[in-house]
Amino acid sequence: MNLLIFTITGLLLLLLFRVLNRITKAFIRKRQLRSVLLRTLPVIELVAWVAFLFWGVLVLFGQHQYYDLIVVLLAVLVILGLAWFVFRDFLAGVLLKSEKALHPGQVIKTPIVEGKIKSMGFRNIELINEAGETVNIPYSRLSDQLFIIPPDNEDSLPHQAKITLEPKQATEQTKERVYKYLMAMPWVISPAPGIQIIKNNEGHHMMHVTFYTYMRTHALIVEEKIRTFLKEDAGVQ
Numbered sequence: 001m002n003l004l005i006f007t008i009t010g011l012l013l014l015l016l017f018r019v020l021n022r023i024t025k026a027f028i029r030k031r032q033l034r035s036v037l038l039r040t041l042p043v044i045e046l047v048a049w050v051a052f053l054f055w056g057v058l059v060l061f062g063q064h065q066y067y068d069l070i071v072v073l074l075a076v077l078v079i080l081g082l083a084w085f086v087f088r089d090f091l092a093g094v095l096l097k098s099e100k101a102l103h104p105g106q107v108i109k110t111p112i113v114e115g116k117i118k119s120m121g122f123r124n125i126e127l128i129n130e131a132g133e134t135v136n137i138p139y140s141r142l143s144d145q146l147f148i149i150p151p152d153n154e155d156s157l158p159h160q161a162k163i164t165l166e167p168k169q170a171t172e173q174t175k176e177r178v179y180k181y182l183m184a185m186p187w188v189i190s191p192a193p194g195i196q197i198i199k200n201n202e203g204h205h206m207m208h209v210t211f212y213t214y215m216r217t218h219a220l221i222v223e224e225k226i227r228t229f230l231k232e233d234a235g236v237q
Contacts, residue, residue: 089123093139116214132187159219170205187218
């Protein structure tokens with residue numbers, strides 16, 4: 001009977017968190033709140049399952065003469081499991097950094113993802129791929145993967161775009177709008193972009209934009225988006 005109660009309770013607990021996860025995704029419209037709930041639910045579920053295990057031991061072995069020993073052994077296993085879960089990525093990161101000599105700005109190719117390293121945290125590595133998307137990967141996922149590190153090239157050099165402006169756009173306000181637009185792009189990195197408006201020999205106003213990106217292909221994306229932004233901006237003015 002106790003075993004049946006334990007099994008049914010476990011199934012109900014499993015069903016409860018699956019339903020909560022679906023409800024959160026389907027009915028929580030605010031992105032920030034949904035993101036917080038989706039990050040919090042796994043932690044709550046973990047705590048609930050640990051509590052369920054100890055409760056199950058009480059239900060199944062509460063009258064057993066070795067009950068105290070069973071509880072101690074279960075506690076040790078839970079602590080070891082949590083410690084491994086928390087520290088495995090950290091340890092894998094230490095080994096990966098020492099063996100591969102990885103550093104931010106470096107391009108790497110793996111069977112999982114290809115891109116340039118944006119940052120290296122304690123437990124995961126953050127890459128930015130050719131689409132400008134940020135990808136976070138735990139070190140433990142990369143520790144046994146084949147790495148290809150292409151030779152360094154001139155991707156880190158500044159990129160320059162020269163764009164013809166409408167006369168009405170040759171203002172400081174236009175420069176400020178373009179600057180804010182650039183700073184909001186995931187492809188643009190430090191140093192901060194430089195923007196100048198210059199009148200050429202033919203009397204046309206030109207915007208000279210200097211910016212840095214993670215990869216050469218990102219510069220083409222950024223320049224195209226600047227041109228589109230300026231065209232739309234000219235239509236609004």
